[in-house]
Amino acid sequence: MNGTATATAKPPFGYLAEFESVRAVYKAAEKVRDAGFKHWDVHSPFPIHGMDEAMGLGRSVLSWLVFFGGATGALTAFILQGFTQIALYPTIVQGKPANLNTIPAFFPVIFELTILFSAFTVLFGIMGLNQLPRLNHPLFSSKNFCRFSDDGFFIVIEGRDSKFSKEKTKAFLEEIGAKEVELVEDDA
Amino acid sequence: MSAHKSVKDLPEDGEKFDIKKVSKLLGMLFSVGILTTIACAVIFLNQEWRATMAYSWLFAFIFFFTLALGGLFWTLLHNATNSGWGVAVRRLMENLGLMLPWLFVFALPFVVIPDVRGALWEWMGxxxxxxxxxxxxxxxxxxxxxxxxxxxxxxxxxxxxxxxxxxxxxxxxxxxxxxxxxxxxxxxxxxxxxxxxxxxxxxxxxxxxxxxxxxxxxxLYNKGGFLNMGFWFFRFIAYFVILTLLIRFLRGLSVRQDADGDEKRTMLARRMSCGFLPLFAVVTTFAVIDWLMCLDYTWFSTMWGVYLFAGSALSSMAVLVLVLTYLRNLGYLRDVVTEEHYHIMGKLMHAFVIFWAYISFSQYFLIWYANITEETRFFLMRNTGHWNTVSILLVVCHFFIPFLALLQKRVKTTPRLLCAVSLWMIAMHIIDMYWIVIPERGPSLGAGVVVPGAIFFDVLAFTAVGALLAYIFLRSLGKDSLYPCRDPRLEESINLMN
Incomplete structure (x- = not known):
């Protein structure tokens, strides 16, 4: 592969920097955050407590999505049962009234649909927010990156970030303690 | 991680609550408590009012009993699950549980005055x-x-x-x-x-x-194996003996560790708590069956014990939040407890709001749906007239409102907001207990739905028990450090992150 030719044709995906330990990657993440980068990420084999804050991540919108997803579920179940059991075709069970006083009988279904809709919103919300499913990712071309699920701690700064510069970002990553910095091409 | 706190920066022997700082409050609580208790005693001495007062006293007693029971529960759970987060607040749970032996004193009218227990539990007469x-x-x-x-x-x-x-x-x-x-x-x-x-x-x-x-x-004949006076007295004493032993044992280990920092005590507390939890469940269940379900011996519900337990764990967590905030406002526990602890306590409260609703709905739903005569009396009484308003109020205010409030992270992490929710929860628990005990009074005493004017007795009994217990609780806070200062997991707890 001709490195210079591809580099001029397409900007690189970004820099992959490897760090020694949790502590090092945590400290580095705080510095990347303070440097004002927007398109970057941390990869580690396990969740690191407090990383959200170190990366300056805000709150995800997922919780709001789930709230409205659950509320839709509750409303759906209520309307479905109310409409069929009260308005459309009242079923008299054990002489109980076919009106709103029968609402305890609706609760199990309301409960179940709330859970179902919430769970679906979580699943599809996470997939949507993470742009999944996708078949490949530029980072997979790096051999070293395989270790993110074993013992490697990585910071990736993407080329589409407005602050990205081929030389300065590399120097910056080395300065904040990266053990090894690798340029990852966007070969898609 | 950015600002890792070390136990070495904390005072070596923990923080001690100086009761002189609150001597004014203590004096007030004591005098109010004594005065109202005397008033209650006078009412108890009056033949005509005794039966009415019995219900007020049971209501007040059971409310504070469930709070103390919750304190014991959280202590047990904390030890049994080997929890790291709660070390900083564990002493407060123990302190709350330590009120159990004192509650025995407040339960004495039931044992000593035959008329009182006779008015409450008709099966005896x-x-x-x-x-x-x-x-x-x-x-x-x-x-x-x-x-x-x-x-x-x-x-x-x-x-x-x-x-x-x-x-x-x-x-x-x-x-x-x-x-x-x-x-x-x-x-x-x-x-x-x-x-x-x-x-x-x-x-x-x-x-x-x-x-x-x-x-x-x-x-009554078939239930005679359980509902007889000898066994009843035996159980009554056994409940308090067992509960006292449990809390004293765990508290003893905890306080002795303050002195020597021996981590074997943590291990022992964990091992014993796992065995204590089933015992706790049995005692809780039978105690509330004896004192509350048997207000009408013909009625029964298999969810009863766990229903009372759900409310008890929930409201005692609310009390812990309030006590914690009170102590922090007085300048204690500032370096030990952070908003992260509030967040977890808020989450536990949220979980128990849902658990309470789940249990109380399950209890109601099965009885309502099956509609079998011997099971419906309890809800029939509470689904008619004004009691129905209280029932609906409990559904909305004991579940829906706190559920939506505690969904938000901001409410759980902001001490002031969490305190507001805690106060709300305690108010709801008072109403819940009132709704359990008091509707039995009118029909049992043959005085219609509600005994006129009896609400003053209820308030009086509640103030008497509440003020004296608050006095004892505040004083007990001053005895030992406010947090387990040599617990091996203290450092983990003060650096808690959600």
Missing amino acids: ERREMISEAEDYAASHLETETAEWEEKVREARARFSEVRSGIESGMAKATPGEKAFLQEKLDAETAAFDALKSEDAAPTVESIKAHHMKESNVL
Whole structure:
């Protein structure tokens, strides 16, 4: 592969920097955050407590999505049962009234649909927010990156970030303690 | 991680609550408590008001009992699950649980004054009546019943000799097969006759009594193995002995660790708590069955114990949040407890708001749906008239409002907001307990739905128990460090991150 030719044709995906330990990657993440980068990420084999804050991540919108997803579920179940059991075709069970006083009988279904809709919103919300499913990712071309699920701690700064510069970002990553910095091409 | 705190920066012997700082409050609580207790005692002495007051006292007692029970529960759970987050607030849980032995003092009216327990638990009086009536009946009817039995035996003897001679004459010309059949028949007749004429079948005072009791009150007779005075007293004492031993044991380990920092005590507390939890569950269940479910001995619910437990764990967590905030406002625990602890306590409260709703709905739903006469009385009473308003209020305000409030992270991490929710939860728990105890009063005392003016008794009893317990609780805070200062997991707890 001709490195210079591809580099001029397409900007690189970004820099992959490897760090020694949790502590090092945590400290580095705080510095990347303070440097004002927007398109970057941390990869580690396990969740690191407090990383959200170190990366300056805000709150995800997922919780709001789930709230409205659950509320839709509750409303759906209520309307479905109310409409069929009260308005459309009242079923008299054990002489109980076919009106709103029968609402305890609706609760199990309301409960179940709330859970179902919430769970679906979580699943599809996470997939949507993470742009999944996708078949490949530029980072997979790096051999070293395989270790993110074993013992490697990585910071990736993407080329589409407005602050990205081929030389300065590399120097910056080395300065904040990266053990090894690798340029990852966007070969898609 | 950015600002890792070390236990070395904390005072070596923990922080001690200086009760002199709150001496004004303590004095006020003590005087209010003593005055209202005297007022309650005067009411108890009045024959006319005693029964009404009994319900007020039970309501006040059970509310504070569930709070203290919750304190014990969180201590047990904390130890059993080897939890790291809660070390910083564990001492407060222990302190709350330590109120259990004191509650025994407040439960004394139930043990000491027969009229009080008689007014609350009708089965006691009814059982006494049932027994004495059956005794009278047995004494006066022994002769006639014996004569009747003798007459019956005479008739049976005449019939038996007739049958026997019939069979014996038939035997003479029977085939071997028929013979065997006839012999079998003869054996059966002989056995039946022997059983009737035997001494065991003769009516005695005991047998007439049992039969009469079964006829007059079958429920109370069948439940007699559990609902009898001797066993009731035994249970009453046993509940308090067991609960006191549990909390004293865990508290003792915890305080001794403050002195020597021996981590074996943490291990022992964990191991023992796992065994204590089932014991706690049994005691809780039977205690509330005895004191609350048996307000009407004909009614039963299999969810009862866990329903009371759900409310107890929830509201005691609310109390812990309030006590914690109070202490922090006075300048204690500032370096030990952070918003992260509030966040977890808020999450636990949220979980128990849902658990309470789940349990109370399950209890209501099954009874409402099955609609079987012996199960519906409890809800029938509370779904009519003004009590229905309270029932609906509980559904909305004990579940929906706190559920939506605690969904938000901001509410759980902001001490002021979480305190507001805690106060709300405690208010709801008061209403919940009121709704359990008080509707029984009017019908039981034959005074209609609500005994007029009795709400003043309720407030008075609540103030008396509440003020004195608050006084004792605040004073007990001053005895030891406010957090386990040499717990091996303290450092983990003060650096808690959600």
